[in-house]
Structures are given as C-alpha cells and as structure tokens.
Amino acid sequence: MLKKLLMFILIAIFPVNASHMLEVCPNGVEYVKVYVDSNCTLSDGEGRVNLNKSGVVYVAKDRNDFYRLFGLYPDYEFKGRFALANDGEDVYIIQNGRIVDSFNWKALYKDRGVVYYRTDEGWDFKYWDWTNFSMVEDYVSGMVIISPTDYRIDAGNVILASYTLTDLPTDCSNVTIFLDGNPVGGVPINEMLLSEKFNVTFLRSKSFKHFHWKFAVCDGCKIIITTENWKWNKRGYIVEFKSKKVADFLKSVLNHDKIYSTDVNRFSEAKTKIKVLKHGESVHFRSKVGVFVLPDCNPIFDLIKSAKRRLLIQAPYMGFEWFGDERPLLDAIVNASKRVKVRIILSDRDEATRQILEDLAEIEDLNLEVKTMDNLHGKLIVADDVAIITSANLNKYGLKLNREVGVIIYSKDVADFLASRFDEDWSGKKKDVSYLVPSVILLLVAVVIMHTLIRRRFR
Secondary structure, eight states: OHHHHHHHHHHHHOSOOOSEEEEEEOSSSOEEEEEESSSEEEEOSSOEEEEOOOEEEEEESOHHHHHHHHSSOOSEEOOTTOOOOTTOOEEEEEETTEEEEEEEOTTSOOOTTEEEEEETTEEEEEETTOOOOOOEEEEEEEEEEEESOOOOBOOSSEEEEESOOSSOSBOOSOEEEEEESSOTTOEEHHHHHHHTTSEEEEEOOSSSSOBOOOEEEETTTEEEEESSSSOOSSBEEEEEEEOHHHHHHHHHHHHHHGGGEEOOOOEEOOOOOOOBOOOOOEEEEEEEEEEEEETTOOOHHHHHHHOSSOEEEEESOBOOOOBTTBOHHHHHHHHHTTTSOEEEEEETTOHHHHHHHHHHHHHHTOSEEEEEESSBOOOEEEETTEEEEESOOBSHIIIIISBEEEEEEEOHHHHHHHHHHHHHHHHTSSOOOOOBHHHHHHHHHHHHHHHHHHHHHTO
C-alpha cells in the first residue's frame, strides 16, 4: 500500500508525463507498448529494460512469438528477471530518476490475449484478436417497426445473423445463417433442423463471450437490424432500410468472423415457435443512419453524455460492472441526470438494478426515474432527436464482451415516435400483450362450446 501511495505521489508531482505506456499484454504473447519521449527505463520492480529509442516502441518476452502474431519484431525483449505476472503486478516507467507512469492489472481481466490500452479517460481493455471496424454512415429511407408484430422478411436472398433462431422469419429458400455456437442453455434443436436445409455457420470464440447480434442483409442492399431473435412476441424494435454501403460493411464483418466457425455438440430442447397475429406500429423516415458493431465501436456512452433535453433508456437488463473501478455507464447516466430528466424502463426481471438506481437518485437528488415492465426485450436509447436501437443489453457483456450490432438514427420524427411509444410503456396505458395463435384457438373453441351449450339449453 505504501509503495502504491509513493508511486502515486511521484507521478502526481512530476510536471510532464512524457514517456508512457500505451498497451500491456500480460498473458499470451507478452508485451508492453510504450511511447518514449527520451531515454527511460521500463521496470516491474525486479527487472529492467532500458529504452533509448524515441517514439512508439514494443518490448516483448519472445521476439519470434511477437512476430508470428503481429508481423513485426519488437524493439526490445524482456531481460533478466523482468516478467509480466498473469495475476497482476506494477509495471512502471522511470525517467530522470522518477516514476512517470505505472499500471497494475490485478483484479482485472486476466484471460489469455487480453490487451490493456490507454485511452483519453484512463485504461480500457480488448482482446488481441478483436477487430477495429468503424461505424458506417449513410443517408437512407427506411422505417422503424414496434413489436409485437407479424413481421416477415420478403426477399430473394437473405444473409441472417442471430444469437438463437427457432423459426425462420422468411419464405425465401436462398438463406445463409450465422448463429452463436454456445448460447446459454445450449443450441436449440430447432437450429439443427434448419442447418439440414440451409447454410448455417455456428460461431464460437474464446474472446467474444457470445455472438448476440440480430441483423439481416437482403438482396445485397436491404438491411434489417433488430433487438429480437427473429420472434416478435415481446416489446422490441425493428429497423429496416436500404444501403449498399451498410450491406457491404456487415458482410465484411461476417466474412471476417467466419474464423470463429465451430461444430456444435451441446443442445437444448426444441423451443416453441411463436406466431404473432398483431401488426406492429411503424414510422417511416429519411435521414442519416450510422451502423456499428460492438465492441469495435460503442457510441452509446457518447449519446447518453450528449443529451440536453430528454434521455429515455429502455433495456431488459442493465449492469454497471466494467473494468476495475470504472463504471462508464453509471457515470454517464448520473451525469446526464444532473442536467436533464432521465427515465429508464427495465425488465421486471431486473428489479435489483431498479432499486440501485432509485436509491442512488434519492441519495444524490438526481433527476432520474426508473420503472419496470414485463415482456420487454428491446434495447432503445433516445437522446434529444437521436435514437439508438441495438441488440446489446446495457451491461459489460452487451457493451464490451459480446459481438453486437446497433444503429443510430438521426431523425426527430423517429425520436418523437419512439418517445411516444416509450411514454405508453411508462404509463402502462397500453399493455404489452402478445397475441399468440394458441390463445386465439382456445378462445374460438370456448366460444363454440358456449354457443353449443346455449343452443341446447333453449331448444
């Protein structure tokens, strides 16, 4: 403890934090990436590596392993007793006899291949095999549809990605499907039946916890992004538009992620197919949209931070654990509630988060209200005149550890429409009812029986 306090004081009083670490990978191909302003020393308290090159340099345990992974040789190799402990330790830079930078990954993520990297706001992490796809924007015409709905895909060629898939949402025969190969509870046996008829690729990765996205590319240009696993019996959202640019982007992501293809050997029981007899409300729009995949690009925190007039958040699950002591989602919500009224709707299965937020709002006198509702599966954020619809639950899995997809819609009409539906859910004036075929059949049978009994009685 004294050592850490002393290190903090030394860093605080040093006038210019010139040389500093940019990345640390302690497990796997061990290396440290450093920006060197002038001669300095990298140390773990037991060994040292003197750095006398300026600019960005790499220090690695094994130069050949590093080359095989990244295609270049490191500038320096670890020497003597210098080693990165998987369970965490202090690594620091000494310059002009003073410690100018330090980092410790104890109690953080320790999986093989985790890379810690410096950001403008501190430290974050990624896996070395993660991609770096940027958000793609286009000006499009489209519509947003509210579920429950009887939505079906009308196309001649469909590429579909989902977490699970119990019923194919199209009559198209030319369908390519990408599914998570390790969903919670196992792969529904329905998916194996689909794989006998269609081209199905199951994906499983040691770095992505789940492939939780839900989108489709149809006929090379029609895009469908949804919060639902292609069944429409709960409150959720569908965004549909045409964009060759976005289509090419999403196909390139899928083409890359084929490297995670896997065989499936763990199954769950068949899931019930759900038919909804309700046509969902919708709104048409013409505006700019931005499509992103997580964890490569995450505009959600920035959108929350940007809210000046209204902030509405709807998600079945919300969690604040992130990275060490960092709580970026909670911080963004709390800060937003100090300048704008924030309303959040959670699933009634996430009562614990509702209680946490309500207690915090009372203690800190925040302009924040929280409610829960049943049959919620959609993930929605409305900030002023911009909306995000995404497959990602608002926790560390959805926002950081899963493969997810989302769309930003820069449209006041869409934002107002979604805010109106949010208000209905908030007030409970419209019940989120799923009109299912079995229920309708039972009702008709009951009517027939009652009619028969009445006729017999009054003959």
